Amino acid sequence: MGxxxxxxxxxxxxxxxxxRPIYLDHHATTPVDPRVAEVVLSTMVQRYGNPxxxxxxxxxxxxxxxxxxxxxxxxxxxxxPEDVRFTGSATEALRLVIGLEMAARGGSFTVAASRIEHPxxxxxxxxxxxxxxxxxxxxxxDAQGLVSLTAIADAIDRRPALLFLMAANNEVGTIQPxxxxxxxxxxxxxxxxxxxxxxxxRLPIDVSASLIDYLILSSHKLYGPKGAAALVGLxxxxxxxxxxxxxxxxxxxxxxxxxxxxxxxxxxxxxAVDEAQIGNLRDRLAVRLAAxxxxxxxxxxxxPRIAGNLNFSVAGVPNDQVVARLRDTVAISTGAACSFxxxxxxxxxxxxxxxxxxQETALRIGIGKFNTETEIEQAADLIATATQAVRSxxxx
Ligand code: PLP
Numbered sequence: 001m002g003x004x005x006x007x008x009x010x011x012x013x014x015x016x017x018x019x020r021p022i023y024l025d026h027h028a029t030t031p032v033d034p035r036v037a038e039v040v041l042s043t044m045v046q047r048y049g050n051p052x053x054x055x056x057x058x059x060x061x062x063x064x065x066x067x068x069x070x071x072x073x074x075x076x077x078x079x080x081p082e083d084v085r086f087t088g089s090a091t092e093a094l095r096l097v098i099g100l101e102m103a104a105r106g107g108s109f110t111v112a113a114s115r116i117e118h119p120x121x122x123x124x125x126x127x128x129x130x131x132x133x134x135x136x137x138x139x140x141x142d143a144q145g146l147v148s149l150t151a152i153a154d155a156i157d158r159r160p161a162l163l164f165l166m167a168a169n170n171e172v173g174t175i176q177p178x179x180x181x182x183x184x185x186x187x188x189x190x191x192x193x194x195x196x197x198x199x200x201x202r203l204p205i206d207v208s209a210s211l212i213d214y215l216i217l218s219s220h221k222l223y224g225p226k227g228a229a230a231l232v233g234l235x236x237x238x239x240x241x242x243x244x245x246x247x248x249x250x251x252x253x254x255x256x257x258x259x260x261x262x263x264x265x266x267x268x269x270x271x272a273v274d275e276a277q278i279g280n281l282r283d284r285l286a287v288r289l290a291a292x293x294x295x296x297x298x299x300x301x302x303x304p305r306i307a308g309n310l311n312f313s314v315a316g317v318p319n320d321q322v323v324a325r326l327r328d329t330v331a332i333s334t335g336a337a338c339s340f341x342x343x344x345x346x347x348x349x350x351x352x353x354x355x356x357x358x359q360e361t362a363l364r365i366g367i368g369k370f371n372t373e374t375e376i377e378q379a380a381d382l383i384a385t386a387t388q389a390v391r392s393x394x395x396x
Contacts, residue, residue: 110160
């Protein structure tokens, strides 16, 4: 692959592919690319100045790093560098959107959002609605996990101020019609908020061509370090911080931002090749699993999906039991794995209207660029064996 770990100068034992169990949970987080880790380390150790220090060159060097990272993030998504604001996580960036909108709009307003948004959006909007700051109009998806343009147009007719539509779903991987939705929101003067945490670095994104008002991306989903994310958008130019310019600016996490920028640069150069290979691995895994478990059903199978995603259900095989059996050998999750450890049916599979048995047995797999063919074959056999074992213990 374009980003083979062979190129890495870190010790092999610290390279992502040497980590066991086999890691197939790349929607939760990705390993840090060793080339990115080197940038993070050298920033921490050698370029440790405070970017807000104007008195000496340490500050200048650190400010230059922030500047370069902003440029690399912007280039990955077709934005202008001045439209990028760094945050510590996608969750924080999403909260910033609502904070800025509340500050700009004052009174209560309506926000439309798809029912399959990440809990970072759903929980935030639900809490804001409960507190009386806004009203939420939830948009349904279809049985494949796709939000239709008709559903989006209907929601726009109900005159929301903002519309949240994630670019790619974190459970079933479905790619939403963001560019088409943007045409509708723009002509109705509705602000479009696109959570691209799963899509950025996996799919081409062009903020300026797509008329997206706010776009969110997260470093740790694209082989960068945790602790950096970005809110990107033209809207940010008008909606300045409520704090005056002379107010104290927080010290940014320069090392994480440096790594985020490098990760974005690498994704821009290598994404197409890597994702094609990841797609091949996913198809190979699906074929091998289907041969061993002929009654498995892929969730969202008929929708366009990100290359590394495979979400499937097997009747009579509770997902938590399979995950528990695989705990030390293959890292995968149930559909609800991102819901902050809260057990229960996945809100995405519920929104898709899947029958209970498919919700209760759904397994989410996310393949990444460091996975090898051997790992995929081993993982397929281990997952199939665990599934069969859970099934036969349930029958007994
Ligand atoms: N949005 C989506 C689609 C996600 O998958 C995630 C994380 O799983 C988030 C938002 C939250 O990202 P972060 O961990 O950077 O807050």
